[in-house]
Amino acid sequence: MTGHPVQVWWARLGDARAGLQALLDPVERARYESTVDPAGRGRFLVGCALSRLVLGELLGLPPADVPLRRVCPRCGGPHGKVHLALPPDGSSGTRPAYDFSVTHSGALVGVAVCRGGEVGLDVEESHGDMDVDSAAGVALSTSELAALYARPAVERQPAFLRTWTRKEAALKALGVGLAVPLRELEVSAPERPPAVLAWPDRLTTRPHMSMTDLVVDGAHPAAVAVTVTVAEGEAGEVKDGGVRVALHDGSELLAGYAR
Template sequence: MNSVVEMRPSSIGHVDVWYCFTDDRRLDSRLSQYEAMLSAVELEQYQSLQHGSNGRDYLVSRALLRTVLSQYCGLAPENLSFCANDFGKPELADNQGLGLVQFNTAHTSGLTVCVVTRGNDVGVDVESHAENRGVLNMADDYFSALELQALNRTSDEQQLEFFYRYWTLKEAYIKARGEGLSIPLHDFSVLLDDQGEFNGFVGPESDRWDFRVVCKNVNYTASLAVGGSINSVAYFQSIPLSHEIERNADEAFDPLSSPMGSQRNNVVNQ
């Protein structure tokens, strides 16, 4: 691979949301290239999953992360290295992000997401929707009293949709904090308005945190949390090492949106 990388500009308060549908058949011809960019640790993890249903999802998620971050760090995807904090949150190693690039990833069946911003902690969570309402029983164990009261006030038709919004917003916050399950889920509350949009936060440093539900369709819910104001969000659908296209908020995460016709060659020229 040729390591010609064009830097992508970014700014504090702006978040880029990248995503890839991992069952997209256009990925098939690229899988060997994705495997070649993995570190030894990633390769071992991939090989342990390769014969199960999660192997492809893992491989594509790492390829998306590496090809995306290469655009912000000025390094080829295979030259990026990662470390983890004391709670396991991934970070760029050796100051490769110049101390400013902040990122987080999430994946669920059929979809992987990577978010990038500058300067502020960031977390993202994505969930594939279950077809039954049994998941609502989890709310008693993980939601705060304020969240449970609000969820119970919603109509039967809205409850499952709102559940996933609360769940992903809370998980995104936990991931952004980077302290794992040392943060009790009952000890903070994310507030939604009647339309299910973020409406407030009750918890530590409440004035610091901002939230956004970035995907809310029939198949998936995804949310992000940022340790600072979210001034703008951009959405990019990607086939790593091949195509990427910017989507508007209404098109994002819709597998039936217009085909990906634009191609960028600046990530890694072949």
């Protein structure tokens, strides 16, 4: 199957420079200024700026003019999943439809962009003091928990994080986030090719989804999931159950703008 790859850019918290604030729209600026935690504020700035620079280049728009919208499906507030709000097809010329996903964990920030499908990206910074037992009780199904605790203790954190990233990426691609509990979604074992084995009962459809595992900086697990919404295969080349991914240096892109 052929098609467009998923483009993924990785950046870092340290890329948050004051000059990037000029890219924020009024809603983003209000959220940025109201975020008390400095690290959270920096990650938000990097995610917004990187999204705008990437999408602006793809769409032929100044990055500050890229129309991004955040609408919570439950309350209507400006904190839902961010999406590209281009005009209807009749007034958008030849601009293609893109979906994108933003993720961050610790010092890592990533943006994935896909044409012709819905994309989800997740990364988890691995660290030694993570409480795997508490997180696993929330995120894993009964069978996944049993499989996790059948492993030697030293293998449990990397196995759990691999499973977690796959689940988060899948739910982000569906656009439901954590509105669907992670434990209701089952994925393949960490050593197996990534795949959804069981969907939550509350989902009315069972989408065609492909996933690929990634590793950032040689240590931190990540995953990309794509749900095809047009002709099957146009969202990415599916090969051995995965998605073709093109990796880019988001830190370099941000530095180029900040200069």
